Amino acid sequence: MYKYDQYDHAMVRARVEDFRDQVRRRLAGQMTDDQFKPLRLKNGLYLQLHAYMLRVAIPYGTLNSTQMRKLAHIARTYDRGYGHFTTRQNLQYHWIKLEDAPNILGELAEVEMHAIQTSGESIRNISADHYAGAAADEIMDPRPWAETIRQMTTFMPEFSYLPRKFKIAVIAAEADRAALRWHDFALRIVKNDAGEVGFQVFAGGGMGRTPFIAYEIRPFLPTGQILSYLQAVLRVWNRHARRDNIHKQRMKILVHELGEEEFRRQVEEEFQHFLSLGEDFPQAEYDRIAAYFTPPPFEAGLPEEIDRTDPDFAVWVDQQIAAHKAPGYAIVNISLKPIQGIGGDISADQMDVVADLAERYSFDELRVAHTQNLVLPHVRKADLYAVWQSLRDAGLADANLDLVTDIIACPGLDYCTLANARSIPVAQKIADRFADPERQRDLGELKIKISGCINACGHHHAGHIGILGVDRKGTENYQLLLGGSGDETTSQAKITGPGFDEDGIVDAVERAVERYREVREPGERFLDTYRRVGMEGFKEAIYG
């Protein structure tokens, strides 16, 4: 994975010291909250319901064991012994003291981490396929490009004062595990007929109040022209952006209002201009970055067989393991969705366990999935049983990947100032209702996603079943949506009808799921059945 050079270290350390001074001045009364707030947000520090919240960037979801141990240490020393992984592959601490924040950032800098670009009108943490570098189906590891774009754009003024936040994702497989088309700007690495590697480019996606699915803006962009192209896109956005209206600032609104064709035309025009300036980064710079992502030294001749004698282990293998590109290896998904637990939460002790496993069994690598789970990307099949035993002992061996209890839920009204309703208790009640493992497996792939407000951090627009918390005259109410997807067949979920109270939404979900079970055809997932049957067939079951 990428290692900081002297410039990276110097920049991040200087930023920590700047913030230390800003905090000192704020605490000494030399700065008002209005002056200080944008500065703390630029360092990932929010004020939430119970305390300050620090959002730590995990670029494209990749961590090593040293970094994970540092995250555990921070959780223990400065927070309340746990952290929360987010749908942007980041980590949040919910109980931070302002006076501790500079020291925490200093500790993060020691392990090449920071909280820059986790807030504000900037390019947010660039996300990637969490199987990157390991997936059997990828063309190449997409992370060198994610890292290259991160380096090109961090601290570049034109990318630091954007009209609104800007989210980028990069993948390199046909299968979309990163909700690609729900991003402002998204790249899929492809090969053209001549065998050259380039980007299929999508633009104008996003969730939130006004959801849009990104459309393909260019079928093939030579990789070396990405900086020019990105600058062209941002210039068109900057030119027209509605900086006067917070609900219209995201690029998706502009793309929608200008129309696909006109947006594409203007981008192409600017692109030709930027190309003529010859400012794209040199190939040597990409090569320097890519060298950090050289595949680990996989052993040859490893056995493919997995001893499935232990039935609990066999169930876990069937659910949590994905195909690896190297023979004899597997990708291990670690569920952070125990029944009764809080999705995405992990204790400091569990972080240490996962760090140890990564170090011992996965070439020191870990991934955070946008689904709020973790991944050990490179595990020998022969080591799976030992890994499973350690995970089981740490309470991390749930076998529910992509099943009905593998629910994405944002922090909601239990933590978040913007929330209208709680998300986590709803997720817990649904998980409890479907706790029976056999029932879960019988239902198959079923992705439930819950947001506590219209900002959609819980990706409810992309849920096979989506739930949106709203405030109805001071009480929590929940809208039910069906038919969304964040995979390569991206679709936007539709609202079923009137909302429900907390218990009502759990019953409504169960009625929808039971309808699926009644009418599904062999091999159909919930989403397939919904797409075949349509909303009406489900509505009748839900509302009677």
Place this chain on the structure above:
Amino acid sequence: MKILTGNDLKNGRVVWWDGQGWSIHVEDAVDVGDQADAILSREDAACRVNGGYAIDAEPDPSGRGVRPAHIKDRIRAYGPTVRPDLTLKPADPNAGTWVI
């Protein structure tokens, strides 16, 4: 009644105006009548509280203290409903029902 709340500037803890200073217990909150703006601007200038605001509340039916009108402020007063161990009343199994 109107009560004042905010987060302690230094440590971010939820605090309530008790008439002389800021308490972490909502039971201590007092009715500020029409003095909300005056108190908040004084306290903001003194850098004690961050993002202070006035809310509606009513006397708690239990007879002790006050109950904020909006669920968001009751969650602020209590703590996350999904982590009773992290609230101000970790040993009280019924404390969470006060929120809803």
